[in-house]
Amino acid sequence: xxxxxxxxxxxxxxxxxxxxxxxxxxxxxxxxxxxxxxxxxxxxxxxxxxxxxxxxxxxxxxxxxxxxxxxxxxxxxxxxxxxxxxxxxxxxxxxxxxxxxxxxxxxxxxxxxxxxxxxxxxxxxxxxxxxxxxxxxxxxxxxxxxxxxxxxxxxxxxxxxxxxxxxxxxxxxxxxxxxxxxxxxxxxxxxxxxxxxxxxxxxxxxxxxxxxxxxxxxxxxxxxxxxxxxxxxxxxxxxxxxxxxxxxxxxxxxxxxxxxxxxxxxxxxxxxxxxxxxxxxxxxxxxxxxxxxxxxxxxxxxxxxxxxxxxxxxxxxxxxxxxxxxxxxxxxxxxxxxxxxxxxxxxxxxxxxxxxxxxxxxxxxxxxxxxxxxxxxxxxxxxxxxxxxxxxxxxxxxxxxxxxxxxxxxxxxxxxxxxxxxxxxxxxxxxxxxxxxxxxxxxxxxxxxxxxxxxxxxxxxxxxxxxxxxxxxx
Amino acid sequence: xxxxxxxxxxxxxxxxxxxxxxxxxxxxxxxxxxxxxxxxxxxxxxxxxxxxxxxxxxxxxxxxxxxxxxxxxxxxxxxxxxxxxxxxxxxxxxxxxxxxxxxxxxxxxxxxxxxxxxxxxxxxxxxxxxxxxxxxxxxxxxxxxxxxxxxxxxxxxxxxxxxxxxxxxxxxxxxxxxxxxxxxxxxxxxxxxxxxxxxxxxxxxxxxxxxxxxxxxxxxxxxxxxxxxxxxxxxxxxxxxxxxxxxxxxxxxxxxxxxxxxxxxxxxxxxxxxxxxxxxxxxxxxxxxxxxxxxxxxxxxxxxxxxxxxxxxxxxxxxxxxxxxxxxxxxxxxxxxxxxxxxxxxxxxxxxxxxxxxxxxxxxxxxxxxxxxxxxxxxxxxxxxxxxxxxxxxxxxxxxxxxxxxxxxxxxxxxxxxxxxxxxxxxxxxxxxxxxxxxxxxxxxxxxxxxxxxxxxxxxxxxxxxxxxxxxxx
Numbered sequence: 001x002x003x004x005x006x007x008x009x010x011x012x013x014x015x016x017x018x019x020x021x022x023x024x025x026x027x028x029x030x031x032x033x034x035x036x037x038x039x040x041x042x043x044x045x046x047x048x049x050x051x052x053x054x055x056x057x058x059x060x061x062x063x064x065x066x067x068x069x070x071x072x073x074x075x076x077x078x079x080x081x082x083x084x085x086x087x088x089x090x091x092x093x094x095x096x097x098x099x100x101x102x103x104x105x106x107x108x109x110x111x112x113x114x115x116x117x118x119x120x121x122x123x124x125x126x127x128x129x130x131x132x133x134x135x136x137x138x139x140x141x142x143x144x145x146x147x148x149x150x151x152x153x154x155x156x157x158x159x160x161x162x163x164x165x166x167x168x169x170x171x172x173x174x175x176x177x178x179x180x181x182x183x184x185x186x187x188x189x190x191x192x193x194x195x196x197x198x199x200x201x202x203x204x205x206x207x208x209x210x211x212x213x214x215x216x217x218x219x220x221x222x223x224x225x226x227x228x229x230x231x232x233x234x235x236x237x238x239x240x241x242x243x244x245x246x247x248x249x250x251x252x253x254x255x256x257x258x259x260x261x262x263x264x265x266x267x268x269x270x271x272x273x274x275x276x277x278x279x280x281x282x283x284x285x286x287x288x289x290x291x292x293x294x295x296x297x298x299x300x301x302x303x304x305x306x307x308x309x310x311x312x313x314x315x316x317x318x319x320x321x322x323x324x325x326x327x328x329x330x331x332x333x334x335x336x337x338x339x340x341x342x343x344x345x346x347x348x349x350x351x352x353x354x355x356x357x358x359x360x361x362x363x364x365x366x367x368x369x370x371x372x373x374x375x376x377x378x379x380x381x382x383x384x385x386x387x388x389x390x391x392x393x394x395x396x397x398x399x400x401x402x403x404x405x406x407x408x409x410x411x412x413x414x415x416x417x418x419x420x421x422x423x424x425x426x427x428x429x430x431x432x433x434x435x436x437x438x439x440x441x442x443x444x445x446x447x448x449x450x451x452x453x454x455x456x457x458x459x460x461x462x463x464x465x466x467x468x469x470x471x472x473x474x
Numbered sequence: 475x476x477x478x479x480x481x482x483x484x485x486x487x488x489x490x491x492x493x494x495x496x497x498x499x500x501x502x503x504x505x506x507x508x509x510x511x512x513x514x515x516x517x518x519x520x521x522x523x524x525x526x527x528x529x530x531x532x533x534x535x536x537x538x539x540x541x542x543x544x545x546x547x548x549x550x551x552x553x554x555x556x557x558x559x560x561x562x563x564x565x566x567x568x569x570x571x572x573x574x575x576x577x578x579x580x581x582x583x584x585x586x587x588x589x590x591x592x593x594x595x596x597x598x599x600x601x602x603x604x605x606x607x608x609x610x611x612x613x614x615x616x617x618x619x620x621x622x623x624x625x626x627x628x629x630x631x632x633x634x635x636x637x638x639x640x641x642x643x644x645x646x647x648x649x650x651x652x653x654x655x656x657x658x659x660x661x662x663x664x665x666x667x668x669x670x671x672x673x674x675x676x677x678x679x680x681x682x683x684x685x686x687x688x689x690x691x692x693x694x695x696x697x698x699x700x701x702x703x704x705x706x707x708x709x710x711x712x713x714x715x716x717x718x719x720x721x722x723x724x725x726x727x728x729x730x731x732x733x734x735x736x737x738x739x740x741x742x743x744x745x746x747x748x749x750x751x752x753x754x755x756x757x758x759x760x761x762x763x764x765x766x767x768x769x770x771x772x773x774x775x776x777x778x779x780x781x782x783x784x785x786x787x788x789x790x791x792x793x794x795x796x797x798x799x800x801x802x803x804x805x806x807x808x809x810x811x812x813x814x815x816x817x818x819x820x821x822x823x824x825x826x827x828x829x830x831x832x833x834x835x836x837x838x839x840x841x842x843x844x845x846x847x848x849x850x851x852x853x854x855x856x857x858x859x860x861x862x863x864x865x866x867x868x869x870x871x872x873x874x875x876x877x878x879x880x881x882x883x884x885x886x887x888x889x890x891x892x893x894x895x896x897x898x899x900x901x902x903x904x905x906x907x908x909x910x911x912x913x914x915x916x917x918x919x920x921x922x923x924x925x926x927x928x929x930x931x932x933x934x935x936x937x938x939x940x941x942x943x944x945x946x947x948x
Contacts, residue, residue, distance in 0.1 A: 038566065041602065042609050043784040046777045053774045060764045070764040092512065112785040128515065128599050129606050135516050290534045290544040292819025299820065300527045303520045310517040311586040339816040345766025346773065346817055 037122055043112050044126040047104050051088045055081045056349035071208040072451045074349050078356020089357050090127040099123040130354060137351035138204055142317040143302045144344045145207045146324020147337050150217060160399060161226030164392045168227065168411045169234045172198035172388030176381060184377055186435065193430050196242040197421035197439045198385050200235025202447060203228035205413045209451045215458050220403050224410035229321065239421060262312050267322055270305055274326030282330050295339045298327055359444055363437035374434035378441035385446050386412055406457040413450035414443045511596050517586050518600040521578050525562045529555045530823035545682040546925045548823050552830020563831050564601040573597040604828060611825035612678055616791040617776045618818045619681045620798020621811050623699065624691060634873060635700030638866045642701065642885045643708045646672035646862030653858060658851055660909065667904050670716040671895035671913045672859050674709025676921060677702035679887045683925045689932050694877050698884035703795065713895060736786050741796055744779055748800030756804050769813045772801055833918055837911035848908035852915035859920050860886055880931045887924035888917045
């Protein structure tokens with residue numbers, strides 16, 4: 001790459017011809033239409049993907065070697081290439097200079113003939129595209145997780161999952177809000193918002209870690225996933241309610257009821273309807289003759305449910321998860337799982353690197369006095385976030401010998417959902433700068449700490465039965 | 475889907491609560507930041523993908539049943555859902571109302587709470603994302619084709635491919651330009667531009683059809699692909715030169731030399747460098763421990779070459795093709811091919827549907843008197859386009875018994891490359907309305923006619939040797 005880059009640099013730097021690249025120069029001059037910046041945007045997206053894949057694999061391989069989950073490596077790789085450190089990528093949220101100071105844009109300016117005047121528009125487009133690709137990545141991830149889940153087992157752990165979810169939402173919310181008001185004198189509405197940001201578990205990170213340590217189908221794993229799914233629904237409801245409260249000053253009961261009922265009807269309804277329709281689906285796929293018939297039919301199903309999940313104010317990932325659950329019950333499960341695997345390999349790292357890259361860890365820097373207040377509140381929020389979720393394991397009933405600590409730890413990471421709270425709070429201008437920073441720190445630490453702890457607590461029974469997983473730790 | 479839609483419609487139409495969806499309503503009011511329209515953009519992309527996949531599979535399956543190539547079905551499916559007929563999708567080029575009259579945007583307004591004020595911005599973002607996804611689709615397609623190609627065979631057919639490519643560029647260019655000036659009195663510069671639009675073969679469509687009829691690795695198939703690759707390079711050079719001519723009124727020799735030398739150095743250089751480096755690549759991949767190591771490493775390689783191809787003013791697809799050729803020589807070829815297959819199944823249909831959907835076939839309507847002039851010129855261009863490429867088969871030397879007609883027909887489809895010409899000519903405002911329409915009609919007809927003809931001419935020897943491909947025609 002460097003060899004070719006040097007070779008490329010030649011004509012740009014030394015050429016006596018003023019317009020080496022007539023087409024791009026014309027594009028900037030003749031018209032400002034998007035169609036004309038199209039090739040530069042595509043080049044920028046390709047460059048961003050190369051950066052993302054390099055970050056994900058370099059740090060992911062490093063983590064695999066020191067026995068940390070590769071997904072943590074992808075997050076750290078994201079932080080390294082992101083806004084906190086190298087600033088290689090652009091996002092829709094890029095604040096400073098509209099993202100034009102990012103490496104990707106600078107590199108496009110020096111190699112692809114991008115003009116500084118066109119740079120902000122191109123940066124915005126690239127950021128938007130990478131953002132949507134990362135969201136398609138998490139949709140595919142949840143689809144894959146659904147496909148690998150056992151619905152019967154999930155229903156069997158339903159009551160346990162429900163109690164874990166409800167406690168895991170209520171305890172951090174109450175303790176966080178009360179503590180912020182009582183200990184730090186934060187006004188009521190910001191305190192409630194920050195408390196709400198403590199509620200939602202990141203199903204993506206936990207599920208990936210569980211899959212990596214082969215605990216996804218264990219009873220603990222199924223309770224964690226079930227609770228995280230319910231938690232996600234509860235978290236979105238809390239977010240909608242709190243945002244509504246912050247804006248109007250009153251909680252709309254009809255809206256809360258609509259959201260709760262909608263979520264329940266959506267998830268149960270799509271699973272029941274899917275079970276009813278899946279024999280027809282299999283028969284249809286069997287009669288199709290063109291390439292990719294199973295994959296495309298399944299993606300249509302997953303994307304329709306994801307779309308419905310998104311527009312009824314729940315989450316797109318919830319719909320994709322439901323679609324995976326339904327298709328896991330069909331005879332095509334094995335074949336489909338094999339086909340989804342490479343697609344997940346391609347798209348899921350984009351999501352984890354982007355989550356890491358968007359997070360500004362410079363608010364962690366204790367040397368800057370402006371960060372002090374945020375750091376103390378962050379410490380409080382982190383403690384509440386970890387304890388508030390860890391206690392949920394104690395609430396599991398009727399399961400003697402179950403690893404309660406593992407369930408509690410599995411609920412700790414907040415990840416993308418916590419970042420959604422921070423983003424909405426920021427745009428609503430509810431949160432003070434230190435409180436916003438504290439929420440971000442809480443999200444980072446719970447997300448970064450949970451995976452190694454999760455591996456640790458799941459390792460314990462293994463030392464007792466070393467025959468079960470002899471390849472583990474290689 | 476319809477059942478759920480009706481169920482969804484309830485709360486929107488009947489609810490006495492003014493704000494059923496507080497978050498989205500807030501998003502529109504509080505801030506116009508992209509981050510806030512993010513969920514609607516994601517929903518719109520999912521909806522667009524569902525439309526694209528449905529169109530590709532419904533018409534593709536129909537075509538497979540009447541013995542037409544499924545890729546033609548994807549194109550026709552695209553035309554049906556595109557600007558010509560149902561107008562379901564949005565593109566960066568959407569002219570009327572900024573694409574807000576498209577079904578996807580209307581549907582988002584009625585189901586996802588998209589406000590009419592935010593609609594143009596959301597439509598632009600969705601169009602841009604779908605456009606980039608389709609371009610990533612064609613990059614993956616060319617990567618897959620490279621991976622399935624035999625480099626040794628391609629080099630062996632090099633001289634034949636070169637002569638086919640050069641004749642296939644020169645004859646249509648000369649005949650088209652001369653005819654437009656002599657027969658229709660078109661001014662010189664527009665005539666040269668239209669003549670240039672006749673030059674570049676669409677490698678994507680031809681290669682897909684060849685793969686479908688299992689002729690990709692035949693001698694004819696390899697000559698066609700080799701010639702189409704060279705043709706693509708020549709076509710881009712012609713486009714750059716003609717666009718430069720149209721703008722400045724003079725052809726820059728240094729620029730032409732730079733483009734020609736750059737293309738040759740890029741393709742040969744990346745193949746030689748790749749051959750040298752591929753043992754290290756295989757050794758590196760073998761030492762990696764995380765999931766997707768082969769796929770991600772290969773995609774990094776392909777995207778880097780695609781990026782270089784794009785920024786040196788050639789084509790991104792050329793770089794992806796070169797990467798595929800290099801990796802096809804390694805021992806990982808089989809494993810990688812299997813992993814790329816589902817990714818191609820997911821992304822390639824987006825490209826073909828989008829090409830069809832962007833094409834406005836209403837300029838074909840002979841009932842509208844405004845289309846008459848364009849139709850006559852179109853008829854002329856179509857004849858020149860078909861004959862000018864078909865004669866190339868006659869130039870193949872030293873290959874007794876080769877199917878010359880098949881090679882000529884294989885070079886006929888213009889597809890996306892022709893549409894790039896029409897787009898650039900349109901934005902430079904060189905072309906008259908009828909001439910622009912004539913170019914589009916030429917592109918449509920050559921693209922739509924070539925696949926069935928190609929199947930037809932490749933069928934001929936089969937009836938003579940029915941043992942070779944007994945499964946064909948099933």
